[in-house]
Amino acid sequence: MNRKELIGQIREKKSFLCVGLDTDIQKIPAFLLNEEDPVFEFNKQIIDATREFAVAYKINTAFYESRGIEGWKSLIKTWEYLPKDCFSIADAKRGDIGNTSEMYAKAFFNIESSGMSFDSVTVAPYMGADSVKPFLKFPEKWAIILALTSNEGSKDFQYLSSDGNMLFESVLQKSGEWGSKENIMFVVGATRGEDFLTIRKHVPDHFLLVPGVGAQGGSLDEVCRYGMNKECGLLVNSSRAIIYASSGTDFAEAAAAGAQAVQQEMEKWVREL
Numbered sequence: 001m002n003r004k005e006l007i008g009q010i011r012e013k014k015s016f017l018c019v020g021l022d023t024d025i026q027k028i029p030a031f032l033l034n035e036e037d038p039v040f041e042f043n044k045q046i047i048d049a050t051r052e053f054a055v056a057y058k059i060n061t062a063f064y065e066s067r068g069i070e071g072w073k074s075l076i077k078t079w080e081y082l083p084k085d086c087f088s089i090a091d092a093k094r095g096d097i098g099n100t101s102e103m104y105a106k107a108f109f110n111i112e113s114s115g116m117s118f119d120s121v122t123v124a125p126y127m128g129a130d131s132v133k134p135f136l137k138f139p140e141k142w143a144i145i146l147a148l149t150s151n152e153g154s155k156d157f158q159y160l161s162s163d164g165n166m167l168f169e170s171v172l173q174k175s176g177e178w179g180s181k182e183n184i185m186f187v188v189g190a191t192r193g194e195d196f197l198t199i200r201k202h203v204p205d206h207f208l209l210v211p212g213v214g215a216q217g218g219s220l221d222e223v224c225r226y227g228m229n230k231e232c233g234l235l236v237n238s239s240r241a242i243i244y245a246s247s248g249t250d251f252a253e254a255a256a257a258g259a260q261a262v263q264q265e266m267e268k269w270v271r272e273l
């Protein structure tokens with residue numbers, strides 16, 4: 001999906017919600033464990049219940065890779081089931097020397113090779129240009145580069161200064177030379193509040209993928225106040241708070257209610273664009 005189509009979806013659904021499918025087999029309702037593929041069945045029902053309110057789905061691959069071949073099968077089936085009008089994110093946090101990154105890009109973008117073709121992959125920028133560029137060779141695909149993350153440990157490195165720039169600022173500046181707002185987004189945690197102002201000084205037009213509302217306590221209001229641009233420029237992810245809103249037979253209804261509540265908050269902001 002390209003930038004124009006994504007912005008179109010945001011305006012149409014009055015939402016910039018990304019639902020995170022961090023599906024942990026230990027946490028899904030017990031009655032689903034009788035299904036042939038409990039993780040896929042759970043995801044299918046979550047997707048059906050939330051697609052009206054969401055413009056994107058983020059599949060955190062760790063939850064699937066950790067289950068070996070069965071996990072990869074659930075991952076591929078879930079990717080196939082994602083609504084085609086929604087932006088898809090493989091949250092795999094890849095990045096390695098160039099020829100290895102090429103294989104990672106093939107794994108998530110090249111359907112002939114892997115059976116999946118996500119719109120985007122999250123990429124760690126620590127190894128620099130040659131580790132990110134292979135993800136930018138695919139037309140209408142995106143690299144979503146970690147910039148300022150939502151976790152406590154983000155303070156270990158990301159705020160370190162050199163030459164008057166904090167590390168996350170250097171990431172934003174340097175990676176702007178590798179691609180454009182048409183094929184690069186940045187991850188910025190919802191817990192980073194006013195830091196969004198600094199982020200927007202460097203990348204006023206790029207989309208930001210923002211995890212950390214819901215279970216991590218980030219503020220949607222602050223994210224919008226400091227991070228939104230004239231085309232929205234935000235995809236705000238919520239995983240656990242939506243998909244595990246109930247552990248009972250009503251889990252899908254509870255997820256729908258959770259997604260709708262977030263969408264209604266977002267609608268106020270989209271109407272002002």
Ligand SMILES: O=c1ccn([C@@H]2O[C@H](COP(=O)(O)O)[C@@H](O)[C@H]2O)c(=O)[nH]1
Pocket residue numbers: 020022060091148149150151187188189211212213214215216237238239240241
């Ligand atoms: O800075 C980051 C980068 C990625 N994540 C991922 O987003 C979701 C958040 O899940 P919640 O349940 O809504 O907290 C998860 O997949 C993380 O790995 C992040 O949280 N922060």
